[in-house]
Amino acid sequence: MELRSGTRVVVTGASRGIGRAIAEAFAARGCALGLLARSHDEVAALASTLPGRAHEALSADVGDREALTAALDRFGPCDVLVANAGVASYGSFSSLSIEEVERMTQINWLGTVYAVRSALPGMLERGAGHIVIVSSAAAFRAFPQAAVYGATKAAQRAFSEALRHELAGTGVSVTTVYPGEIATHLHDHEKDSMPRWYKRERAASPKSVADRVVAAVESDAAAVHYPPAVRSLRVAHGLSPRLADAVLRRLRGASAAPRGARPRTGSG
Ligand SMILES: NC(=O)c1ccc[n+]([C@@H]2O[C@H](COP(=O)([O-])OP(=O)(O)OC[C@H]3O[C@@H](n4cnc5c(N)ncnc54)[C@H](OP(=O)(O)O)[C@@H]3O)[C@@H](O)[C@H]2O)c1
Secondary structure, rough: OOOOOEEEEEEEEEOOHHHHHHHHHHHHHHOOOEEEEEHHHHHHHHHOOOOOOOEEEEOOOOOOOHHHHHHHHHHHOOEEEOOOOOOOOOHHHHOOOOHHHHHHHHHHHHHHHHHHHHHHHHHHOOEEEEEEOOOOHHHHHOOOOOHHHHHHHHHHHHHHHHHHHOOOOEEEEEEEEEEEEEEOOOHHHHHHHHHOOOOOHEOOOOHHHHHHHHHHHHHHHOOEEEEEHHHHHHHHHHHHHHHHHHHHHHHHOOHHOOOOOOOOOOOO
16 A cells, blocks of 8 residues: 555554554654554643654553444544454463463454454555554464463464455455564563463564554555564464474573473383
8 A cells, every 4th residue: 555644544552562653664664644543642642742743642442342333433533443453361271370361362353353354345445555463473373371472473473364265356455463582562561471382582672563564654565574574583483383383492491382392111
């Protein structure tokens, strides 16, 4: 899609992290932003500092279908939808409460569906539009302590891959974003309990992802993998999950794939 001055872009989860960086990158190109998050004050403050004047703060919970639809309706027609809002709770599956499981499912997966469901009909009517879905490297190879988070990200991946093909010829397209570790606030509430394989010190900047998202919309790329190691993980896991386990054990330590090593049997 060609981005022009006034191209209308909605970003969910725009108050912080990757969503905020994506909003800033589109605003720098002259786009008019609909900035959506639960915290109205944060998106209102962002709307007033971005270059350009046509930005709107939209407060809603993406997991609340009616509230989200009402907020997107208030913004009106959008050319680009970035379904980015997400939450994470890491921990063994047995230790997660079922409410945490439902919360991640409602926000990460159903929140994506609700946003697309709301924006897509208008795009189809106009015969033009672009949907960006922010999934994760965890969509290719989910990690221990992140079974449910990974499942929500894999759901986004399957959904967006199919949707891209389903929409062929309609004028509407889809890009899926697969970030690796990015320096955001996603794990602020669980800093002290993150699994050992998680390497915060390697986290990339949200801006580096955002610049690639804007370029992907302009070039109609199917996917963004960032950092590039995410693509290697995708290929390795696709070829052989055991190979991916071995590589991850080397790079991230045994906690990344504790069952990967073959037990030694016998003496001969
Ligand atoms: N950071 C990483 O390493 C990483 C890696 C792979 C994928 N991702 C994905 O990137 C996306 C953005 O995450 P981030 O890392 O930028 O996290 P972040 O810094 O915590 O930002 C999350 C954003 O989502 C919003 N949000 C959360 N729950 C919401 C809800 N129910 N309704 C509306 N907005 C909501 C937050 O605002 P409010 O709290 O005000 O609502 C905030 O703006 C997520 O989908 C995440 O899964 C992140």
